[in-house]
Amino acid sequence: MKTLNLLGFDFGASSGRAMLGTFDGEKIEISEVHRFSNDPVELCGRFVWDVPRLFYEMKQALLKISRMNVKVDAIGIDTWGVDFGMLDKAGRLLGLPVHYRDARTTGMPEKVAEVVPTVELFGRTGIANNIFNTLYQLYAMKEEGDPILEMADSMLFMPDLLAYLLTGKKGTEYTIASTSQMLNPYTRDWDKELLEKLGIPTNMLGEVKLPGEVRGTLLPQIAKECGVDEIPVIAVGGHDTASAVAAVPAQSDDFAYISSGTWSLLGAEIKEPLCEEGVMKASYTNEGAVDGSIRLLKNIMGLWIIQECKREWDRRSDAVGFAELVEMAMKAPAFKAMIDVDDVCFLAPGDMPARIQEYCKKTGQEVPQGRGEISRVIYESLALKYRWAIEALETDMLKKPVKVLHIVGGGSKNVLLNRFTAEAIKRPVITGPGEGTVIGNLLIQAKALGAIEDIPQLRKVVEASFPTDTYLPESDGKAWDEAYARYLELFVK
Structure with missing residues (x-):
């Protein structure tokens, strides 16, 4: 087989990096292309992720790839779980994604339990009752009357959001969606009955798909700006732990x-x-x-x-x-x-x-x-x-x-x-390996391309x-x- 050059973006809660993987069919070698801090900010009373900065850093990595004169066959993105951004009907980002450590979910598990008892909630979703879960974040938005919840046409988890910024294509990958406390773990699909019971809109939720889908290619303007081809972006194990466990x-x-x-x-x-x-x-x-x-x-x-x-x-x-x-x-x-x-x-x-x-x-x-x-x-x-x-x-x-x-x-x-x-x-x-997450990310790309x-x-x-x-x-x-x-x-x- 031909050697594959794969680019993995791995975003952690405090730092991110872009790693290049070279796979010859039997072994993979990895090297760091770009590393950067991930610095959430206190802004207007909320603890939020600086998504414009993260998008900038992805483009910096692509610029470095261009200077290395490497032809990249695919890109994959993984991040931490539960957090998300919302888009309006025109595909514009509605505010900045709120950090899972933000205080807005205080008291939300107790309020949700008044509508859906905790044991029933676990039986339906199989997800531990963590205060930062997506479900509680959305319920907090509902309780606050946050207008973004009503304006949202699409909800994208962080790896899907970052892939959207690169490709213009929306998608919902299974492993990251599974962290939300909103998925039926038996059908691997949204529990819309649960969400409707809690008064959370479901029109913004996309079809859940397994890793391995080619999400799209780099937008022409991004490829041109960074001096690279319109590289395919593959949905890997979007939740960093899923990619790490695969490795x-x-x-x-x-x-x-x-x-x-x-x-x-x-x-x-x-x-x-x-x-x-x-x-x-x-x-x-x-x-x-x-x-x-x-x-x-x-x-x-x-x-x-x-x-x-x-x-x-x-x-x-x-x-x-x-x-x-x-x-x-x-x-x-x-x-x-x-x-x-x-x-x-x-x-x-x-x-x-x-x-x-x-x-x-x-x-x-x-x-x-x-x-x-x-x-x-x-x-x-x-x-x-x-x-x-x-x-x-x-x-x-x-x-x-x-x-x-x-x-x-x-x-x-x-x-x-x-x-x-x-x-x-x-x-x-x-x-x-110490770089388990990004190795899983890279090799899932290789699997999607038929090499594994x-x-x-x-x-x-x-x-x-x-x-x-x-x-x-x-x-x-x-x-x-x-x-x-x-x-x-x-x-x-």
């Missing part, structure tokens, strides 16, 4: 995964959704996978907490890198205190070190002091949360053992957290192309067992 280099089905970054998305792959009340109570969710199956997973607050701590420490004094924070954590005492990383007090930006200290004080624990102790509390607490989530997954949902944990994404490079995780869960932890047959073959390409590291439990586990017992006593009622 897990597993060759059996007895694994769990974590896509590790700002969030830790921990779960397993299943054929059909699990929408029982016990799954809901464990805060697991049924999101779409790139092949149309289900990613049963739990959203765990990941490296967000340490990122916010670092931001606050850097503001107060000399900046230190994450590697230095890991070194400080290694020297700090073990199990001085612990936190439930998913407590709502850690969700919003702010003075995270102070929040951790206050939380430990409030829960009757010793209060950690300094960067090293606080960092260690975060990493140990994450590992303990992973253990709880895996035990719930295998015992209450899969009804079979999880034999190995694969960690992909940027967080897979954190050696201390990987080591803590292996000790806490008492199973092998295999890490890598299915997901098992895609995973063999990943395994052949990138090294992994394996972490095994090294201690007798007693200290971790004692810490876990304390964790359960403190946080699992």
Whole structure:
């Protein structure tokens, strides 16, 4: 086969990048073309995404491709979940997409539950009851009387919106739509009856399609401005976690995964959704996978907490890198205190070190002091949360053992957290590739172009192309067992 040059745009909650993948049919090599920060802004009382800036950065990447004199065969885009933009009948963007951390959804889960009980809502959608879900964002707009909701002719999730800005073609990709709490997980289509019951318009919703669709080609004016061809834009796993999970280099089905970054998305792959009340109570969710199956997973607050701590420490004094924070954590005492990383007090930006200290004080624990102790509390607490989530997954949902944990994404490079995780869960932890999301994005493009047959073959390409590291439990586990017992006593009622 001819070598494919593929361009993947991967937008995270705090940064974005464009990566070039060169695929020869057996292995893929990747290189960074462009990297940029993703800086949401407070504007007119709302916390919003700076979409014009993101569009500008995509064009900067295309300009760099032009200068590299590379002929690109396709483009794919993935982003975080739940957030969206709205277009009017003329195809114009109505305002800027609101950030999932904006306060407008405060109280919305309770208001929705008055109309549709929470257990019924989970049974219908299979999606965990997170305050930032698209459903609650739309309900907040309805409650506020937001005119955009009435003016909207189309609602596009972030990867579909960015693809629209490049191509002028609208579309709704399955994996990103599945994060909304508005999809029937059995039919893989909108639950319009649910939305009508809540008074949310449905005319703005597009047909849901699986990844692999050629959405369109670059608009002629964009291609000309950037000096590139009218390149096809392919709908990949638009939800970054879906693309990342596709790139897990597993060759059996007895694994769990974590896509590790700002969030830790921990779960397993299943054929059909699990929408029982016990799954809901464990805060697991049924999101779409790139092949149309289900990613049963739990959203765990990941490296967000340490990122916010670092931001606050850097503001107060000399900046230190994450590697230095890991070194400080290694020297700090073990199990001085612990936190439930998913407590709502850690969700919003702010003075995270102070929040951790206050939380430990409030829960009757010793209060950690300094960067090293606080960092260690975060990493140990994450590992303990992973253990709880895996035990719930295998015992209450899969009804079979999880034999190995694969960690992909940027967080897979954190050696201390990987080591803590292996000790806490008492199973092998295999890490890598660190660029799992964009690799999945690129290889799903290759699959859409006919160069890869299915997901098992895609995973063999990943395994052949990138090294992994394996972490095994090294201690007798007693200290971790004692810490876990304390964790359960403190946080699992």
